[in-house]
Amino acid sequence: MRAxxxxxxxxxxxxxxxxxxxxxxxxxxxxxxxxxxxxPFDISAGxxxxxxxxxxxxxxxxxxxxxxxxxxxxxxxxxxxGTNQALAWQAGAPLLKNAGxxxxxxxxxxxxxxxxxxxxGLADIPSSxxxxxxxxxxxxxxxxxxxxxxxxxxxxxxxxxxxxxxQLGGAAKVHTKVGISPSTGTTMSEVVYLRSLIxxxxxxxxxxxxxxxxxxxxxxxxxxxMRQVYPSxxxxxxxxxxxxxxxxxxxxxxxxxxxxxYRGGDVTNIxxxxxxxxxxxxxxxxxxxxxxWLFVLNALDPAHAQPVPCFYQAPFAPWVH
Numbered sequence: 001m002r003a004x005x006x007x008x009x010x011x012x013x014x015x016x017x018x019x020x021x022x023x024x025x026x027x028x029x030x031x032x033x034x035x036x037x038x039x040p041f042d043i044s045a046g047x048x049x050x051x052x053x054x055x056x057x058x059x060x061x062x063x064x065x066x067x068x069x070x071x072x073x074x075x076x077x078x079x080x081x082g083t084n085q086a087l088a089w090q091a092g093a094p095l096l097k098n099a100g101x102x103x104x105x106x107x108x109x110x111x112x113x114x115x116x117x118x119x120x121g122l123a124d125i126p127s128s129x130x131x132x133x134x135x136x137x138x139x140x141x142x143x144x145x146x147x148x149x150x151x152x153x154x155x156x157x158x159x160x161x162x163x164x165x166x167q168l169g170g171a172a173k174v175h176t177k178v179g180i181s182p183s184t185g186t187t188m189s190e191v192v193y194l195r196s197l198i199x200x201x202x203x204x205x206x207x208x209x210x211x212x213x214x215x216x217x218x219x220x221x222x223x224x225x226m227r228q229v230y231p232s233x234x235x236x237x238x239x240x241x242x243x244x245x246x247x248x249x250x251x252x253x254x255x256x257x258x259x260x261x262y263r264g265g266d267v268t269n270i271x272x273x274x275x276x277x278x279x280x281x282x283x284x285x286x287x288x289x290x291x292x293w294l295f296v297l298n299a300l301d302p303a304h305a306q307p308v309p310c311f312y313q314a315p316f317a318p319w320v321h
């Protein structure tokens with residue numbers, strides 16, 4: 001069943017609100033890495049922490065951390081639309097820290113008309129990309145590393161880092177980029193077509209979104225920013241960067257889901273349901289999907305990649321099936 005327009009807008013415009021209102025998926029199996037930090041594969045852990053957006057998740061932002069020879073690239077985590085560092089990375093940050101990585105998180109994209117609140121990542125994407133650029137530079141200076149790895153979800157795994165990589169010279173500073181359910185152009189469940197389908201209401205709604213939350217309309221199929229970053233209409237490989245895309249066929253926000261498949265270059269596209277029909281995760285739940293993070297670990301250290309087992313993963317929004 002396809003999600004209704006309101007449900008999809010809630011997921012895209014305010015994932016934090018949707019998370020808070022919904023029923024959390026049960027925590028998945030045990031932590032896949034040994035280490036001192038618990039790794040809650042449970043969205044409710046993010047909801048609780050997300051009300052304090054300035055508090056980094058466990059394992060993140062140790063500015064005295066120095067990369068090891070085994071993991072020479074510090075990992076910068078990039079939030080999805082409508083969330084913050086505390087909400088997004090209660091699983092990802094401690095998992096990567098336990099695995100031996102230096103991990104860094106940050107907030108970006110607050111609309112100018114409101115200060116630090118849990119719902120972030122809504123402002124102009126090129127401006128947010130400059131925040132990412134400054135964060136990468138700070139991490140490189142603090143750690144002494146030559147490059148970083150980027151791991152992000154939705155906007156944070158797609159158009160935002162891709163703008164940084166292709167428009168701001170970021171490719172020279174990034175070794176690997178992993179996008180979980182990356183936002184690389186979406187129909188937004190027909191919202192993008194309101195302008196033409198509803199002569200009076202359409203322009204008003206679309207125009208209001210453009211003014212108040214520009215990141216939403218900038219992620220829509222055919223937007224000027226999408227055409228700038230993806231001239232062919234599809235995401236492509238980026239010279240010098242290893243690109244991974246972790247995708248669910250049940251994505252109800254970045255639609256159609258195959259828009260997330262990168263073409264050409266050094267790219268690896270991973271469909272979570274390939275060989276695993278038990279994985280029912282959709283857009284929101286991939287952020288706390290244990291299998292997603294096992295694929296992330298493999299992407300960051302392909303020389304020691306391990307088979308990712310198949311086990312049940314619940315959807316956050318079960319109506320999309």
